[in-house]
Amino acid sequence: MPDSLASAALPALDQDEYLEMDATEMAAAVSMGELDPAALLGAAIARCDAIDPVVHSVNMRHDAHARAHLRQLASAGLLRTAPLAGVPMLIKDMNTYLAGTKTTNGSRFLAGGEAATHSSTIVQRYEEAGMLVFGKTTTPEFGLATTTESALWGQTRNPWNLGRSAGGSSGGAAAAVAAGIVPVAHATDGGGSIRIPAAYCGVFGLKPTRYRTPHGPGAFEGWFGASCGHVVSRTVRDSALVLDVSHGRERGSPYWLPAVPRSFVECQAEDPGPLRIGLVSAALTGVPLDPEIAAILQATARLLEAMGHRIEPAQLPVDPASLFGAHGAACGAALVTAIRDREAAAGREATADDLEPITFELYQRNKASTAENLFRSRRTFDQVAFAMDRMMEQYDVLLSPVTAIQTPALGDFGLNQPYASYAAKMMGSAAFTVVANVSGQPSMSVPSGFTADGMPVGMMFTAALCREDILFSLAGQLERARPWTLPPTLSEPQP
Template sequence: MPTDPQTTDTDSPASWPRRSVLKAGAVAVGAGLLGRFASAASAGLSANDYQGLDAWAMAEAVRAGSLSGEELLAAALARCALVNPKVAAVNMLHEDYARTLLSQRRSAGNSAQGALAGVPILLKDLNTYLQGTSTSNGCRLFRDAPQATFTSTLIARYEQAGAVPFGKTTCPEFGLTTTTESLLWGQTRNPWNLAMSAGGSSGGAAAAVAAGIVPVAHATDGGGSIRIPASYCGLVGLKPSRYRTPSGPAHYEGWFGASVGNVVSRSVRDTALFLDAGQGHEPGSAYWSAPLARPYVEELRREPGKLRVAVVRQSLTGAPLDAAVAATLEQTIKQLLGLGHEIEELQLAIDPRELFGAHGTVIGTALLNLVHEREQALGRTATPQDLEQITQVVLKRAQAVNGVGMYQARQSFERIGAAMERPFERFDVILSPVTANLTPALGQLSLDQHWDSYAQRAMGSAGFTVLANVSGQPAISLPLGQSDSGLPVGMLFTARLGAEDVLLRLASQLEQDRPWAARRAVL
């Protein structure tokens, strides 16, 4: 496998800025990239053409021979050099890895093969590994983490389908909050309004797609971390069913299955395309998801039929809806009725204290274990200079959890999962907002503040999303609205366990009825 010589085990903190396109060196690097992009443009791919293509169209063009993976990579790097200094979405470039991968494919005669042939992608810098490169988890404690000796199964599947990873995107420390801000990498900005958050924890991925660096970016979701950034950045964000996509080989289960991997994208068909490429049982894993009736891309050609849609208006945290969120919910209900679906109000019988208590216990103990492993590798104890304020509180609380507490949290996951299957005896889909509020200003949800201030401000951000993580059900955010100030507003659709096909058919219908592709952030 190709490796990136820019990232080595022995790099010192002084050499770290060379890895990051957030730093001053990005401008000088960008000049060279723009020169290479000019050559690609003369061959037929302009900057506007590149941004107008989704991953589906890119792969089709590569297979047809009208574009090459090298041209697409050059365009992606050029766009990154141009806009990343503004949004700070990409924190590591692995250009050598990508070029070596493309060279190997060309030598083997398979450079134009696969469902994702030649598509440039970015990987989330959190618990995801690319052989020969480092993963920082957004944390100073992992600043000089060793290069990975393997590639995560999900990313390897994307590569096998033809995708070309060329860098990593920012996340908050350990993915612990719904914004993407860290003391290690700084603030990731929303391309729709640079003073606002891109969401979290996959905010770097969402900002990169919304800014046109890539059409699709890898993302993970343990409490809303795909759906919230997708909503804030005007994208499609599907959290798959528990165990639909692989989490190994480092760990076969994330947070008792609450955390799963997938992508954020601009189009429904790209989400289906990548889910087809990534889904399926992972050898060595004890966990399975329901088998598919047919590939997800084929589901897009099927009508969803008349669906029974339940509407949930109230966040489990009790946070009131912003006026733009409430208006988008009403517009979505009207759109669904106009398409022939049935609508009924629903009150969820879920105890929020049990939900958030169990979720917090699992996250905290998993984090405690990860930090202990890193401390053992470093031969020292983590200090306050290694970890942000909220992270330190989470770790302190986790130290009080015993085996009984973990067992009880697992039982809560099971009870909530069973309770959330009952509404689907009557309904096909549950509709709700993704978040109660619009995207917040930068700084409001960062981890470097007092716990009480953070908790109060976080009330509106994950009150709708965490439930599907604990219950394991698939849920998708769709960009169905916009505030008066121009900020995107997503709506959340949840289906029974294993029913991604229902969500994708409905999402495709909504996209065709009121297309959102023309709505783009302008940088």
């Protein structure tokens, strides 16, 4: 089939066929001329039109951009050669840019800003690989919550239970994948924002090693490297394939990692062999583990032992106060900078009417932070990384829950509550995830079971710096042993 936008010789794609395919299968079918990429994009758009009015995971649509990019791929003869040709893609509406469109960071104060003059490097790489970006996904204001609810875009619902949170801050991405709108969606993780939504929505989510994926152009790290971009996906191989096409140094960046000896797709297809796995069951925040989460953790450990892995109890060598203090200082400084940049562009100061209550309070608190405090926090990042690197000499992987709590109800974790209530709830939802952000380690959420009321639960696996290969191999092994599924059909959902 010649590269074209449609072929009369190819059948249309119905929703059942679309939902059966992951991104890897879609791209293979397009490259072999068996699937019309225009029909593939059309099926994604149709699914979004049918499902998203209930789930609320996509806040901006860029259908025309995706169709124009498809024409460019066809004209350049790339539909047969691009590794992800024709695969529909959504990007997170958080510090990630698509030329000619706005990025709001989930904030009313940023919604009136100018359209981006350039695309982020990671978006450029997705599009160079043939992906078709047709929208953006929801996020809480400035990514400050572990639920995706905002005054600007409303509540994002969990496809497994429309009264529950989809997690945050990449809740829109995880909900879109779980709802079958796309097989894979861009996401970012600065404190658990890939892994928490993946755990709540029953999809796979891997945070790569810091600096594995590009963060620019212009700014080459987020939160001292704590924040990284990658994807949430339905299958492990999709995550591996997208990382294969998106990782690597970008022009101008002072940070990059050693070359990867082989593809991540190859890694996920092979069992890792016996691993030494440290079992971390105590939350650094001191929050008790929900009994059902604890039971799934133990069941996962038993499964791993049956696979031939060795499980040993482990304790993190990290001071909680230093860890969370340093992480809070980094994200607080980034918040102040983002708001002041917008104030300068708008020609006025932000008020309590512009920002959600928790955001406004965090802004006021962090404006008084000193240069010494920020410097000491950056030094803590190094100390945590060193301590965790030494710990990983004993283990190949650490196993823990993603969160200490079950998936919360919508409205419980938003940014419109008293600060003390917000802080206490964050201690339960981000009890395990922040360590890997501060240390820079790769870490993933793997669907691992269900609570009694039918909500998915993810378990977290963390490896040493630059060892995504181990994580992909282990995730692939777990996926083959215990495949996960999408939630029950949302063809006629009821709020």
